[in-house]
């Protein structure tokens with residue numbers, strides 16, 4: 001059901017742009033206003049999410065660990081699985097963000113006969129890496145539409161990615177890789193009944209939107225060609241805040257642009273916020289030092305209580321009269337003794 | 344907010360990264376390419392709109408027709424015929440690579456490798472003059488050409 005809903009949404013996107021640009025000619029709306037609104041929704045929404053996270057107290061160290069924590073000097077410890085200081089946390093975080101380390105441990109559970117069997121399952125990790133890195137490289141490559149002159153690094157990245165020299169314009173390797181990644185991530189949800197059961201429209205929609213973005217991009221580069229110089233005049237006018245839409249850019253470009261706009265606007269409200277959320281996960285970004293340091297709960301109210309000494313002071317006379325032992329170490333008792341001695 | 348310092352640094356880094364297209368262009372004059380169109384001809388091989396978007400696919404078709412099919416005549420959508428040649432046909436009307444092709448290609452960082460083998464009108468002008476030979480044959484000059492292999 002979720003997949004169907006997401007599919008209808010994405011098809012509706014294409015139709016909206018087709019009618020809006022192709023038929024009604026609303027180039028300025030789809031070429032300028034929607035992208036700007038989407039970009040600032042993305043920027044402000046993401047900042048808002050980070051501030052919301054930072055406002056939530058995390059009084060205790062809730063790190064997920066899977067190794068021996070720092071203990072006595074002769075106990076062998078594991079700094080990556082149970083980081084003790086911020087340096088070790090940073091190291092662990094780096095491996096997590098750059099290499100998806102915890103996903104590499106992903107297992108597959110299956111019932112075979114009467115046994116529940118766990119097995120190694122690296123495919124998810126592999127395709128997730130392919131997908132994310134391809135996306136990132138495509139993003140960087142696209143910077144050639146937002147800079148003049150195009151920086152050497154970006155230009156080099158484009159040429160490297162196209163070095164197979166297949167077709168004209170050259171086919172990019174990352175285009176195939178991101179499609180492979182997306183397809184795996186999608187088919188995985190459909191193929192496994194358990195996963196299908198827990199997958200919602202909000203799991204399929206980001207996938208389909210990125211599918212739409214990538215497919216429209218590939219169509220535009222290789223099949224329904226657009227005037228790329230016109231496109232760059234548009235993007236450069238956007239970044240100069242003097243927007244103008246050149247005549248004669250194909251509708252397929254506006255479909256591509258609408259997909260990225262929709263994705264940006266949707267980002268802060270969807271599971272895609274994990275882009276920043278991974279850095280603010282308290283199960284990942286804290287040092288496991290609860291035993292060495294006291295972490296005080298920030299919302300503790302100052303408690304009203306009396307120490308034994310204060311209590312003893314109030315009932316001092318009665319206690320002495322009834323022959324109870326007096327705690328001589330209390331400062332109040334020492335005060336009394338001093339005052340008596342002085343008299 | 345907790346860890347205010349770290350959070351602000353984090354948000355700052357995020358904003359700087361995401362807004363790169365804006366700040367990196369700040370204060371730079373907008374540039375628009377102006378390829379110099381032929382004056383003595385009115386029409387290209389196909390319509391102008393088609394040429395702007397699809398000329399690389401047309402050139403690819405031309406290459407295919409000549410190299411694979413030995414077909415040296417192109418019939419355009421209006422039924423007019425053109426001899427197939429980049430060097431002698433395209434450049435017959437577009438008499439400068441630098442003022443025409445390169446104008447756009449530099450703008451979008453496209454690097455057609457046609458000119459590794461084909462000779463541009465500029466090159467042909469100084470053909471066999473001492474300077475041009477020196478220029479083409481130095482290693483430095485050839486290392487600037489994009490890699491090619493059809």
Ligand code: HEM
Nearest residue numbers: 138139142172175213214217218220221228231235257260
């Ligand atoms: C992160 C978001 C984006 C993704 C994942 C994406 C994806 C793609 C893909 C896969 C292609 C096919 C060719 C290639 O890989 O370069 C493409 C082409 C293209 N994209 Fe995007 N795109 C994104 C954002 C944008 C934006 C914001 C713009 C401009 C406003 C844009 C404009 C274009 C253009 C003009 C092409 C055709 C390039 C050519 O013909 O050489 N894209 N896109």
